[in-house]
Structures are given as structure tokens and as C-alpha cells.
Amino acid sequence: MRYFNNYPVKLVSLYLIHENCWSKYYLEDDMVNILNLIPYEEKNLLRVFLVSTEKSYKQIAKLKFEGRIRDIFNVYRYYNKILVDLARDYENSIFSIITGNNGIVLNTAKYNGGEKWNFLMYEHKINKTLKELDEVAEIENVNVSDFIPISTTLSDHELKALSLAYEHGYFDYPRRIRSDELAKMLGIKQSTLIYHLRNAERKVIGSFLKKNRSFED
Structure with a gap:
């Protein structure tokens, strides 16, 4: 190559x-x-x-x-x-x-x-x-x-987990729903849900920071 x-x-x-x-x-x-x-x-x-x-x-x-x-x-x-x-x-x-x-x-x-x-x-x-x-x-x-490319494409599982978590107040303070409840709604293990959410959060936050990088004073 x-x-x-x-x-x-x-x-x-x-x-x-x-x-x-x-x-x-x-x-x-x-x-x-x-x-x-x-x-x-x-x-x-x-x-x-x-x-x-x-x-x-x-x-x-x-x-x-x-x-x-x-x-x-x-x-x-x-x-x-x-x-x-x-x-x-x-x-x-x-x-x-x-x-x-x-x-x-x-x-x-x-x-x-x-x-x-x-x-x-x-x-x-x-x-x-x-x-x-x-x-x-x-x-x-x-x-x-x-330039360090950051993957911002969410998988179907990541997008579904992130959307459901947002809609049901998982990111609110205080939280309106627990991770085990979200996992049950999706029919997956709690650990799997958290894995998908963390991957989605990393991609979304990374993309945001990349696009809105601050300038030196």
C-alpha cells in the first residue's frame, strides 16, 4: 500500500x-x-x-x-x-x-x-x-x-440510546429516568446501554469541540 x-x-x-x-x-x-x-x-x-x-x-x-x-x-x-x-x-x-x-x-x-x-x-x-x-x-x-479527524457518525444503537435517553430526561438534573429503566425499554443490558451512551456522548462532544474550538487571546 x-x-x-x-x-x-x-x-x-x-x-x-x-x-x-x-x-x-x-x-x-x-x-x-x-x-x-x-x-x-x-x-x-x-x-x-x-x-x-x-x-x-x-x-x-x-x-x-x-x-x-x-x-x-x-x-x-x-x-x-x-x-x-x-x-x-x-x-x-x-x-x-x-x-x-x-x-x-x-x-x-x-x-x-x-x-x-x-x-x-x-x-x-x-x-x-x-x-x-x-x-x-x-x-x-x-x-x-x-488535523485529527473525529468520528461523528452515530451507529443505529448509539443514536437510538441517545435519543431515548434525551427524550425521557436521562440528562436532566435530577434525572427523570434511570439507566436500568432505559435499558429495559430498549431490551438490552444496562452495561450495553451505558456503553452505547458513552460512545455517542464522546462523538457528539468531540464534534462540538472541534467545530467551536476557542481562539487564543
């Missing part, structure tokens, strides 16, 4: 102030989380799907009125959150620079006039990417670390 060790992949985390983006003028503490970014290069358009609080959305709508945001296609309230579908210029976007260097964006968010990005990139491309980013943004923090 051939091993490909020449191009290690790194996890890059950074916080920056983007001069040509609406995020520079979004000064709220409430974090705006980006769900997805879809480029339309031929139209010089980057479609942004985000989740915000109502307070955050009022600020975003104000930025659209001021011409900081190219367009807002749709706004939808989901419980206490607002889902927004908006557009900005694709050219000189942080997304265009990262993906233009074969990077894979994991997640990004806006707050306090800045942006945080987590993305995967071949190690030999990082310096070039940072140099290009520095031409359009003020980079305040960069952290490069080894």
Missing part, C-alpha cells in the same frame, strides 16, 4: 477584521453563525446562509439599508432564532481566498466587528493563503494545529 505523507493537512483557526465585508460594521456581541456559503463566481456573488438572534438581525438589516450588504433574499424565524439568506460580493471574500487555495471551510462566524474561521488546508499552502488574506484583512490571531 502506498502512503501519501508529502502533503499533511492542518487545521487553521484565525480571527480577522475584514475591511471589505459587512462583518466589520457588525459590532454586536451576539455571534452570527454561518450555516453555508455558496459562490456564484460568474455573478461575483457569495450567498450566505446564517443564523442570528433577533437583536443581531436588526443590525444586519440596518447594514443592508446602508449598502454594506448586497442583498437579503429571505428571512425566516425559527423559534427564537432568525435564519437569513443574504448576498455579498464574491471577489476578495475570505471564502474565495481560502477555497482558491484548496482549503475546506469547516465553520465561520461574525461578532464584534470581526470574523472567526476554521478551515483545513495543506500545510505548504498556508503561508501563501495568509499572505493573500493579509492583503484584504487585518489578521489578529492565527493558530495552526494538526
